[in-house]
Amino acid sequence: MSLRIVVTVKYVPDATGDRHFADDLTVDRDDVDGLLSELDEYAVEQALQIAEDADDAEVTVLTVGPEDAKDALRKALSMGADKAIHVEDDDLHGTDAIGTSLVLAKAIEKAGFDLVVSGMASTDGTMGVVPALVAERLGVPQVTLLSEVSVEDGTVKGRRDGDAASEQLEAQLPALVSVTDQSGEARYPSFKGIMAAKKKPVESWDLSDLDIEAEEVGLEGAFTKVETAAARPARTAGTIVKDEGEGGKQLAEFLASQKFI
Amino acid sequence: MAEVLVYVDHVDGAVRKPTLELLTLARRLGEPVAVALGNGAADTAATLAEHGAVKVLTHDASEYAEYLVVPKVDALQAAHEAVSPAAVLVPSSAEGKEIAARLALRIGSGIITDAVDLEAGDEGPVATQSVFAASFTTKSRVIKGTPVITVKPNSAAVEAAPAAGAVEALAVTFSDKATGTKVTARTPRESTGRPELTEAAIVVSGGRGVNGAENFSIIEALADQLGAAVGASRAAVDAGWYPHTNQVGQTGKSVSPQLYIANGISGAIQHRAGMQTSKTIVAVNKDAEAPIFELVDYGVVGDLFDVVPQLTEEIKTRKG
Numbered sequence: 001m002s003l004r005i006v007v008t009v010k011y012v013p014d015a016t017g018d019r020h021f022a023d024d025l026t027v028d029r030d031d032v033d034g035l036l037s038e039l040d041e042y043a044v045e046q047a048l049q050i051a052e053d054a055d056d057a058e059v060t061v062l063t064v065g066p067e068d069a070k071d072a073l074r075k076a077l078s079m080g081a082d083k084a085i086h087v088e089d090d091d092l093h094g095t096d097a098i099g100t101s102l103v104l105a106k107a108i109e110k111a112g113f114d115l116v117v118s119g120m121a122s123t124d125g126t127m128g129v130v131p132a133l134v135a136e137r138l139g140v141p142q143v144t145l146l147s148e149v150s151v152e153d154g155t156v157k158g159r160r161d162g163d164a165a166s167e168q169l170e171a172q173l174p175a176l177v178s179v180t181d182q183s184g185e186a187r188y189p190s191f192k193g194i195m196a197a198k199k200k201p202v203e204s205w206d207l208s209d210l211d212i213e214a215e216e217v218g219l220e221g222a223f224t225k226v227e228t229a230a231a232r233p234a235r236t237a238g239t240i241v242k243d244e245g246e247g248g249k250q251l252a253e254f255l256a257s258q259k260f261i
Numbered sequence: 262m263a264e265v266l267v268y269v270d271h272v273d274g275a276v277r278k279p280t281l282e283l284l285t286l287a288r289r290l291g292e293p294v295a296v297a298l299g300n301g302a303a304d305t306a307a308t309l310a311e312h313g314a315v316k317v318l319t320h321d322a323s324e325y326a327e328y329l330v331v332p333k334v335d336a337l338q339a340a341h342e343a344v345s346p347a348a349v350l351v352p353s354s355a356e357g358k359e360i361a362a363r364l365a366l367r368i369g370s371g372i373i374t375d376a377v378d379l380e381a382g383d384e385g386p387v388a389t390q391s392v393f394a395a396s397f398t399t400k401s402r403v404i405k406g407t408p409v410i411t412v413k414p415n416s417a418a419v420e421a422a423p424a425a426g427a428v429e430a431l432a433v434t435f436s437d438k439a440t441g442t443k444v445t446a447r448t449p450r451e452s453t454g455r456p457e458l459t460e461a462a463i464v465v466s467g468g469r470g471v472n473g474a475e476n477f478s479i480i481e482a483l484a485d486q487l488g489a490a491v492g493a494s495r496a497a498v499d500a501g502w503y504p505h506t507n508q509v510g511q512t513g514k515s516v517s518p519q520l521y522i523a524n525g526i527s528g529a530i531q532h533r534a535g536m537q538t539s540k541t542i543v544a545v546n547k548d549a550e551a552p553i554f555e556l557v558d559y560g561v562v563g564d565l566f567d568v569v570p571q572l573t574e575e576i577k578t579r580k581g
């Protein structure tokens with residue numbers, strides 16, 4: 001019996017670029033180069049490792065995003081995923097976390113799955129809520145924020161390093177996991193992988209393929225509204241001193257003047 | 262007056278500071294009704310009352326400790342049904358965000374995460390967020406359902422505001438999904454005796470420039486003089502010099518203290534994402550071109566092995 005793994009990956013604006021808002025207060029995706037969210041590379045990596053450990057497994061990467069989001073899928077395919085699904089629709093512009101989780105859940109159900117693997121957070125929105133939302137929608141256990149994960153005999157196990165404690169978790173498949181950047185370095189695509197990726201199937205679905213109405217997503221369907229977005233005022237230039245032997249004392253003087261000591 | 266649900270983060274009855282900050286914010290929106298779950302839930306009442314909770318809804322069951330997230334969502338949903346609040350506020354921890362998100366979906370509401378401020382607006386609460394590694398400040402609203410908002414630690418002052426804090430038992434029926442993810446073992450974090458990183462008023466951090474696990478004692482000594490928490494950059498964590506729990510940044514903790522002191526940290530965007538909202542920023546770095554200096558209120562270009570011990574000594578002397 002084949003283990004069907006779906007990995008959710010997001011195409012995001014480069015964090016080192018000049019990220020900003022478009023006129024409609026959505027994230028501007030035109031002016032900054034995009035890429036596969038680095039945090040989702042960890043998800044692809046763990047999915048591939050789980051697949052390698054299984055007798056028979058298939059890894060599908062799934063993204064919801066604009067035309068260019070295909071780049072993210074291509075990268076994941078060249079790392080070793082078997083096939084890809086791209087959900088793209090003009091009506092998706094401005095979709096929030098609740099809406100994104102709807103589209104992902106419907107697409108995952110349509111694709112068929114035993115295990116969903118997500119990243120810990122997207123590097124642009126950084127909400128870290130989409131995996132929990134998708135699990136809620138799919139009605140499967142959420143085994144999230146894992147720094148270690150394994151699947152054996154239909155059971156997924158992992159370690160979640162939380163604020164107050166480190167927990168060992170366990171759930172029966174089908175399930176959804178999300179993995180952190182502590183789960184292990186992601187592999188680089190090999191030349192062979194890059195060549196092979198060109199021949200791997202990428203399916204394109206739109207909202208009608210998923211029985212989703214336009215009003216349920218996009219800016220129109222959004223549950224939240226950004227009313228204003230302002231660039232943070234540049235910090236007033238601070239005082240910078242060169243240590244000539246008294247740097248520590250000067251710093252103490254500053255801290256005292258600010259009443260920290 | 263409208264009631265506002267506040268999810269209580271506590272450890273065996275000891276209420277964590279971010280929850281008290283939430284009560285301050287909740288009072289701007291209405292009357293805070295706290296929801297405390299799990300072992301020690303009822304013991305939270307006195308502290309919550311002191312900070313403005315008019316009611317404390319409590320429920321204890323072994324499910325909260327034995328299964329991940331969903332039992333708490335079931336309980337918060339029960340509280341939402343019982344109270345019909347004007348908003349639901351949850352501390353922005355990793356778990357808090359997951360609980361809040363699932364609740365929002367169930368009650369047909371929108372969710373805002375990581376708010377750094379909240380105010381009452383004509384059309385409901387307005388949340389301030391700091392985005393794109395704190396280079397932008399946004400104001401947002403939930404426009405459908407009961408606003409569910411998670412709030413970052415250090416977003417408001419803890420204020421005494423005595424209220425009734427009447428304890429009421431919350432009736433909770435767990436859903437059949439509640440037992441989906443079993444917690445088979447739990448190792449509590451060892452306490453260092455230092456303040457909690459996200460809650461601390463002062464954070465002293467070390468990066469690659471600290472150059473070795475053994476040298477972190479210099480950072481710790483400064484932190485202890487200031488009563489501060491210790492943070493680390495990812496480079497220091499990846500090198501194995503300091504635990505991941507102390508990592509500050511996009512994939513670590515997000516901190517917003519009164520004072521942040523970065524030592525031997527260059528100030529990469531992913532690090533800034535976790536500390537840029539700090540009120541006062543200080544850096545010690547031997548490279549005058551390091552991007553961290555763009556953020557600082559005060560910077561010392563110098564070797565941290567000279568500057569930091571001298572600073573620690575000077576503080577000690579001044580304290581007498």
Ligand SMILES: Cc1cc2nc3c(=O)[nH]c(=O)nc-3n(C[C@H](O)[C@H](O)[C@H](O)COP(=O)(O)OP(=O)(O)OC[C@H]3O[C@@H](n4cnc5c(N)ncnc54)[C@H](O)[C@@H]3O)c2cc1C
Nearest residue numbers: 468469470494495496510511512513525527531547548565
């Ligand atoms: C997806 C992703 C997520 C990430 N998440 C995080 C995160 O959460 N947190 C984080 O911190 N990083 C994160 N990073 C990594 C980040 O990009 C940087 O690599 C990292 O922050 C660098 O750490 P550093 O400043 O300690 O090291 P470096 O960039 O190497 O800087 C070291 C600094 O120390 C100075 N120095 C050296 N010796 C001395 C001395 N003796 N005295 C004084 N100064 C000295 C140097 O001049 C230099 O400026 C992430 C990266 C990615 C891709």
Ligand SMILES: Nc1ncnc2c1ncn2[C@@H]1O[C@H](COP(=O)(O)O)[C@@H](O)[C@H]1O
Nearest residue numbers: 008009064118119121122127128129130
């Ligand atoms: N548009 C998207 N397409 C595919 N996966 C997504 C998308 N948005 C979020 N995800 C997944 O959800 C995780 C957390 O995202 P977020 O809640 O936005 O921080 C990411 O690491 C992805 O695995």
